[in-house]
Amino acid sequence: MQNTFIDIPTIADLHKLYSYTSPRHPLVSVIELKDITRDNFRPEETFYRLGFYSVYLKQLKGVMRYGKSYYDFDEGTLMFTAPGQAVSTTREIPYKEGWGLFFHADLLYRTDLGRKIHQYSFFQYDANEALHVSDDEKTILRNCVDNIRREYMQNIDNHSQHVILSNIELLLNYCNRFYDRQFITRAKVNHDIVQQFENLLLAYFSPDTLIETGLPDVKYFADQLNLSPNYLSDLLKRYTGKTTQEYIHLQVVEKAKSLLWSSDKSISEIAYELGFEHPSHFTKIFKTKMGVSPKEFRLN
Numbered sequence: 001m002q003n004t005f006i007d008i009p010t011i012a013d014l015h016k017l018y019s020y021t022s023p024r025h026p027l028v029s030v031i032e033l034k035d036i037t038r039d040n041f042r043p044e045e046t047f048y049r050l051g052f053y054s055v056y057l058k059q060l061k062g063v064m065r066y067g068k069s070y071y072d073f074d075e076g077t078l079m080f081t082a083p084g085q086a087v088s089t090t091r092e093i094p095y096k097e098g099w100g101l102f103f104h105a106d107l108l109y110r111t112d113l114g115r116k117i118h119q120y121s122f123f124q125y126d127a128n129e130a131l132h133v134s135d136d137e138k139t140i141l142r143n144c145v146d147n148i149r150r151e152y153m154q155n156i157d158n159h160s161q162h163v164i165l166s167n168i169e170l171l172l173n174y175c176n177r178f179y180d181r182q183f184i185t186r187a188k189v190n191h192d193i194v195q196q197f198e199n200l201l202l203a204y205f206s207p208d209t210l211i212e213t214g215l216p217d218v219k220y221f222a223d224q225l226n227l228s229p230n231y232l233s234d235l236l237k238r239y240t241g242k243t244t245q246e247y248i249h250l251q252v253v254e255k256a257k258s259l260l261w262s263s264d265k266s267i268s269e270i271a272y273e274l275g276f277e278h279p280s281h282f283t284k285i286f287k288t289k290m291g292v293s294p295k296e297f298r299l300n
Contacts, residue, residue, distance in 0.1 A: 006049070030100070077130045101148065113169050120172050121230040124230040141174060202251075249289060256294065
């Protein structure tokens with residue numbers, strides 16, 4: 001059966017969906033989840049695409065679908081979505097407590113936070129990679145959202161946007177810290193994931209050529225491990241100092257070095273065997289990693 005998608009482009013539209021009071025600010029809002037109703041949600045499973053950023057702190061009983069995955073939110077959990085991502089829940093899920101922070105990209109226009117919002121990669125994580133927070137951490141985050149709400153509830157002045165954005169950025173920076181803590185507490189699981197990834201990487205590059213399969217991308221390995229591409233890269237970066245893409249490029253270079261040493265094939269032939277459509281792309285990656293071009297490497 002084909003999925004149904006409903007777009008929620010503005011924060012005002014979200015308030016209507018939740019049967020919540022009209023927003024006090026068109027580009028940012030904090031909603032208490034215990035005060036919303038789900039009467040406007042369709043009874044059948046429906047995907048809702050938000051046109052803005054969201055941060056949910058949820059404590060509920062039930063299952064939420066996010067992307068391809070189902071996730072049990074029995075604990076207090078933080079979930080993040082970027083504009084255009086789809087979330088699906090059932091009408092029956094009762095919220096015990098929690099809040100949602102929503103802010104539109106227009107609020108970030110030509111600001112420092114707007115220029116670096118992409119660095120908060122957890123906006124692209126899957127639901128099973130959500131952030132679990134302690135009671136103390138919940139209090140810290142609650143203070144941030146209370147400051148945001150307090151600011152937009154007052155009369156807007158020349159300082160309002162800066163204060164609101166400063167508190168959003170503070171909240172996101174705390175989330176970065178808490179995710180680092182979560183990576184540490186899940187060390188055994190994450191170590192197993194690193195080993196699985198390295199095995200998959202070696203297996204992919206084990207054939208003599210990659211002409212048929214082409215170069216793998218980050219999504220290929222993430223799908224094999226049932227992770228989002230951003231989460232896999234962040235996990236590898238924290239444990240090994242290298243992202244998924246860096247691992248792929250290093251493996252390409254190692255295989256290329258072997259071919260350059262052991263054969264008299266041209267640089268173009270080697271590039272095609274390694275799955276590159278354009279030899280110039282291969283040369284660029286090789287020189288970035290080795291400091292010399294493939295031709296110079298072969299002559300040394």
